[in-house]
Amino acid sequence: MATVDVDLPHVKDEDPHHHGPAKGIGRWLFTTNHKDIGSMYLIFSLCMFMIGGIMALIIRAELFQPGLQLVEPNFFNQMTTMHGLIMVFGAVMPAFVGLANWMIPMQIGAPDMALPRMNNWSFWILPFAFLILLSSLFMPGGAPNFGWTFYAPLSTTYAPESVTFFIFGVHIMGASSIMGAINIIATILNMRAPGMTLMKMPLFVWTWLITAFLLIAVMPVLAGVVTMMLMDIHFGTSFFNAAGGGDPVLFQHVFWFFGHPEVYIMILPAFGIISEIIPTFARKRLFGYSSMVYAVASIALLSFVVWAHHMFTVGMPLVGEVFFMFATMLIAVPTGVKVFNWIATMFRGSMTFETPMLFALAFVVLFTIGGFSGLMLAIAPADFQYHDTYFVVAHFHYVLVPGAIFSIMAATYYWLPKWTGHQLNETMGKFHFWLSFVGVNITFFPMHFVGLAGMPRRIPDYALQFADFNSMASVGAFIFGFSQLVFIYNIIQNVRVGEKATAQVWEGANGLEWTIPSPAPYHTFSTPPKVD
């Protein structure tokens, strides 16, 4: 293991206490500061969350009643596609990278990320990727309309012309993610404070280290699959075109080889966040630290051998079905261990329920519900009934919205006082929590029912027996959507005003980030702390 390198010449001659941020727009364009870049990632992700959210509300408004009311089916398909792409690649992933940028150096006692200039680059290509993607909405033929999973040949031979821009956008996002991941690995492996061994790292750092390896492993696979599409569309190859001897199912295998680790990329950092927050507010050390680390590592490893559970109905051979069913069910074991550990941490603790804790507790309950439906989906014979219905939509929204997104909100409220130097307004935080909690459940719980009753996903109009639960889900979606304005209000207010926060912020908080003042100075840990 490399030791912490404090003798970099360009760091040595700088006195951190007299060196603040540059002035004006240049600060943001040219910054190499992990806190600035973290903030930009977080703000970018919040903007994308709003844009993707508006698309979700267009979808739910159309589905409020049977019949076509607001949008044409082709535009509806563009909305489902763009909503998925923007939420996955624009909201959830950049939010976790933003949190990593802010917190990992502060949690391991490093002065900054290991590769600060690349850090700037990996953020700044991201807005262009999404400008390209969003601009496709205004192109002839419209934006991508083939679902965020873009199955060929719908996304190749039968795609609108904007698919080429989509491919270009995905390439840029992939490059950004890979660079971000390299940076995080380099930082964690090389820049930990003396004495911070791997098994002393905070769990958020651990989960991000493992996530970064997943990113490096699978983002190139995504790049490969979109490049094969590009070749099919423009250069006459037939990777996925049956008429030319190609194989449409190959697309799905390659896509999900990326796609399944990708869903863990969106949940492992969440596990880390929850593992930070619950001990703080239970005032008790995390139960089973090492089993948490091993559980995350085994989930990550298993994520490479379960991809075809997304494809139980494509006509795989029996032995393939059985293998992927067993492998998928296995994931329940380490995931269960994590949930049990969180609950054991709370057990005989001394709990208080500030806003971050409320989001964390909701995460544990609602993510577990999403895990249960995931276990049901793993049962291959039953999956023939669940596959591509709203049951699946309910499942993955339960793990992504009250899962990943609640964890991001929990993290925001948890670390916001450290970033801004202002204590949280608990009343407003709780108001946001309860609106979101109620909204999310009214939106997504009824989707289990319509899915089981037989409603396929990705349809702009539906049979009459699905009407009641669909209007309920739409009402919930608007509650959830508009309650995010409270979230934005809370963040802006906290940046502007608030009671002065202490360095400790939360009574039960532990870790290096709580040893530095709030707000965290522009440069922290220029001299590495000593960890016992």
Place this chain on the structure above:
Amino acid sequence: MSKALLLALSLIAGPAWADWQLNMNEGVTALSREIFDLHMLIFWICVAIGVVVFGVMFYSIFKHRKSKGAVADHWHENTTVEVIWTVVPFVILIGMAVPATATLIDMYDTSEADVDIQITGYQWKWRYQYLDEDIDFFSNLSTPRDEIVNASAKNPNYLLEVDNPLVIPANKKVRFLITANDVIHSWWVPHFAVKKDAIPGFINESWVNVEEPGVYRGQCTELCGKDHGFMPVVVEVKSEADYAKWVADQKAMKLAMAGEASKEFSMDDLIAKGEGVYNTACAGCHQPNGQGIPGAFPAITGSAIATGAIDAHIDIIVNGKAGTAMQAFKEQLSAVDIAAVVTYQRNALGNSVGDMVQPSAIQK
């Protein structure tokens, strides 16, 4: 009250739909019930685990809170407990995997079928070909456009009705050979627990053996483009005698259709007939008013093909255009239908070429 009554009635009526339906359909085959039981088994296991896990969690939330004076303990690991809650779930999973695998093996046994039917997905309709009989037809959504755009009241089978349902005999093992012509579709009938992707270049197999005659409805479940939500599956299960009669009727109808093709039609007859064909076969992409969707589907109104040489116009409808969404309609439409729709497109939707074509001139 009326809702409760409706619910009670629909429960008695069996496969009839119920509002506020919460659970999966049990279905009408031995296999669908087996899958339903598996679904309920795993559901109750999840409920039991949930009760224990959330029970402990909420117990702590209520008991071990600082406001009640709780002081935190200091323990933070216990190898015995950790081994137990790793091993116990593993054992439960094995208990679920065994029946699931058995059911899967049954589902994959497509041998010794009595009837073989090839199902082909098209954008956005299904084609059914009976391999042992000379029966081959397309099945299109029959819900009127007015109901979809809310111009008239929706009927109870809204979006779940077709012009030509698939007809199969009861108490026979029917094997489906499922493929697609353009993009990937997926053929699903919830009451049969049969869902299989229809993939161009692949032939997937599935089977069903329905005990009771009845009408069962499903939908395409793989996003297949613009009208993915508008390609339902309707299966009519008939008793053996009724099925035999239906097969005979289909064959008689086919002979009658062949006779039609040699008749002469007036231009007005062709235009009138063509309008119906256009709305079923063409309007999905080219739009009911013939304007198309810019960038996606070309307009018929004023198009070079629909107002140019009639042979080229007939050719693109008969043979389609490779590499685009324009299908070859030679197998979907009869000669009469093609003659009618060509004549209609040339003399309606804002076009007025003034010529016409007779069915006898259509070379398929």
